[in-house]
Amino acid sequence: MGARKRISAEQRKEAQKTMYFAKLRNVPTSPRKMRLVADMIRGMEAFRALGVLKFSNKEAAAKVEKLLRSAIANWEEKNERKAEHGELYVTSINVDSATMLKRLRPAPQGRGYRVRKRSNHVTLFVDTKNEVEN
Numbered sequence: 001m002g003a004r005k006r007i008s009a010e011q012r013k014e015a016q017k018t019m020y021f022a023k024l025r026n027v028p029t030s031p032r033k034m035r036l037v038a039d040m041i042r043g044m045e046a047f048r049a050l051g052v053l054k055f056s057n058k059e060a061a062a063k064v065e066k067l068l069r070s071a072i073a074n075w076e077e078k079n080e081r082k083a084e085h086g087e088l089y090v091t092s093i094n095v096d097s098a099t100m101l102k103r104l105r106p107a108p109q110g111r112g113y114r115v116r117k118r119s120n121h122v123t124l125f126v127d128t129k130n131e132v133e134n
Helices: 003-017 031-041 046-054 059-079 129-133
Strands: 020-027 088-097 101-106 112-117 120-128
Touching: 020 059, 031 046, 031 059, 031 088, 031 120, 046 059, 046 088, 059 088, 059 120, 120 129
Parallel strands: none
Antiparallel strands: 020 120, 088 120, 101 112
């Protein structure tokens, strides 16, 4: 690794120490379905978002709920105190596509149709309201 790359990597690591986030990788649902759930809670207060996700009908909501609990726990671990109600907010949530499993499905006249089984990566950031405003 070159010096310039190493310096930028160290800067990125230092910036990550002040951020509170959780990542969920290789989730076997399509990114489009996961984005519907992510859009529901983006910018919402963390504990209110947990309630919304708990009572959502979508399968992806259960996975995002677990991820949000993890992000809250990460915030509590770094700040060495419990999060209070109305203190934490979902500052950003990103859903990126991951690897795609490609399968063949039998089709008429000896052909095969390609089935793409999509998966995604989710990154969720939480922070307090006063730091979000800065």
